[in-house]
Amino acid sequence: MRPIKDRNDFVTESLRQDRFWTQIMSEHALFIREGLPCMETALIEEARQLEEIFAGLKARADQTPSDRAAVCALNQDIIKALDRIIEFKTFVLKRMITCRLGGFNYPLLLDHIRREAIRFRANLLKLNNNIQTPLAELALEEEIFWLRIMGDHARFIAHLLDPSERPLVRRATQFGMNFETLRLQGEDLQSMLVPRDYENHLLPADMMGQPLPPGFGNLKEPFVIPRLQRFNGEVIAATMEIRDFKAVALELVETCKVLSLISPLLASHVLREAEMALADLGRIEQELNMNK
Ligand SMILES: [Fe+2]
Ligand SMILES: [Fe+2]
Known part of the structure; x- marks a missing residue:
C-alpha cells in the first residue's frame, strides 16, 4: 500500500x-x-x-x-x-x-x-x-459509513416533508432504497475483502481493544480488487445525485416553496454533509487510482 x-x-x-x-x-x-x-x-x-x-x-x-x-x-x-x-x-x-x-x-x-x-x-x-488503516478496509469503512448516512438523510427528508408533498416524498424514499442496496453491496465486498472486520463484528463488544484469544485475528490482510474502484465510483455517483436533490430541497425550503418540517439549517446541514462525503470519497478514489 x-x-x-x-x-x-x-x-x-x-x-x-x-x-x-x-x-x-x-x-x-x-x-x-x-x-x-x-x-x-x-x-x-x-x-x-x-x-x-x-x-x-x-x-x-x-x-x-x-x-x-x-x-x-x-x-x-x-x-x-x-x-x-x-x-x-x-x-x-x-x-x-x-x-x-x-x-x-x-x-x-x-x-x-x-x-x-x-x-x-x-x-x-x-x-x-x-x-x-489498510486501503481496502478504509475504502469500505468510509463507503459504508457514508452510504448509511446518505440513506438516513433521504429517509429523514421523506419523513419531515408534509405528507401532501407526494412526489417529493416518493423521490426521497427512492433515494433511501438506492442507498440501502449500495450499502448491502458494500457489506458483501467488506466480508469478501476484509474478513477481519466480519470476525471483529462477531466478538462481544467488551472484548474490543483487548488482546485477542488464540484463534482470532489470523485472517488474511485486506486487499484491493478492481471491483472496489467501480464500487467507489457508484457510491460517488449516488452521492452526487442526492447532493443535487438536497441543493434543490434547500432552495425550496429557503424560498418557502415546499410544505415541510425541515428548517433551512437542517437542509443546509445535510447538503454540507453530502459535500463532505464527496470530499472523503474523492480521497479514496485518488488512493485507489494510485494502487492500480
Ligand atoms: Fe447526517
Ligand atoms: Fe449531522
Missing part, C-alpha cells in the same frame, strides 16, 4: 476534519434542543452548552495555525468535547427508546448524529496516534 501524501499530512487532514465537524456538532446540539419537550430544562441547558462549546471549537479551529503541536492540542480538546456530546446523545437516545422522553427527536436521528460523532472521534484518535 502506498499512502498518498495527503493522507499522511497530519495537520491538513486534522484541520479539514476539525473545521467541518465541530460546526456540525454544534448544529446537532441545536437540533436536539429544538426537539426536546420544553419542561426538560436540564437537557435543554446541556444542549445549549454543547452548542456553545462546539461553536467555540469551530472558531478556534478556523484560527489554528498549521503547527503540529497546536493542532494536536486542538484535536485533544475536541476529543474531550466529543466524549461529552456522545454521552449526551446516548442519554437522550436511551430515554427516547425506552419511552421516557417526549418531544420530536426521532431515535434514528439521535443514533445517526451519535454515529457521526463517534466516527469523528475515531478519526481524531487515529490521527493523533498515527494509526493507518
Whole structure:
C-alpha cells in the first residue's frame, strides 16, 4: 500500500476534519434542543452548552495555525468535547427508546448524529496516534459509513416533508432504497475483502481493544480488487445525485416553496454533509487510482 501524501499530512487532514465537524456538532446540539419537550430544562441547558462549546471549537479551529503541536492540542480538546456530546446523545437516545422522553427527536436521528460523532472521534484518535488503516478496509469503512448516512438523510427528508408533498416524498424514499442496496453491496465486498472486520463484528463488544484469544485475528490482510474502484465510483455517483436533490430541497425550503418540517439549517446541514462525503470519497478514489 502506498499512502498518498495527503493522507499522511497530519495537520491538513486534522484541520479539514476539525473545521467541518465541530460546526456540525454544534448544529446537532441545536437540533436536539429544538426537539426536546420544553419542561426538560436540564437537557435543554446541556444542549445549549454543547452548542456553545462546539461553536467555540469551530472558531478556534478556523484560527489554528498549521503547527503540529497546536493542532494536536486542538484535536485533544475536541476529543474531550466529543466524549461529552456522545454521552449526551446516548442519554437522550436511551430515554427516547425506552419511552421516557417526549418531544420530536426521532431515535434514528439521535443514533445517526451519535454515529457521526463517534466516527469523528475515531478519526481524531487515529490521527493523533498515527494509526493507518489498510486501503481496502478504509475504502469500505468510509463507503459504508457514508452510504448509511446518505440513506438516513433521504429517509429523514421523506419523513419531515408534509405528507401532501407526494412526489417529493416518493423521490426521497427512492433515494433511501438506492442507498440501502449500495450499502448491502458494500457489506458483501467488506466480508469478501476484509474478513477481519466480519470476525471483529462477531466478538462481544467488551472484548474490543483487548488482546485477542488464540484463534482470532489470523485472517488474511485486506486487499484491493478492481471491483472496489467501480464500487467507489457508484457510491460517488449516488452521492452526487442526492447532493443535487438536497441543493434543490434547500432552495425550496429557503424560498418557502415546499410544505415541510425541515428548517433551512437542517437542509443546509445535510447538503454540507453530502459535500463532505464527496470530499472523503474523492480521497479514496485518488488512493485507489494510485494502487492500480
Ligand atoms: Fe449531522
Ligand atoms: Fe447526517
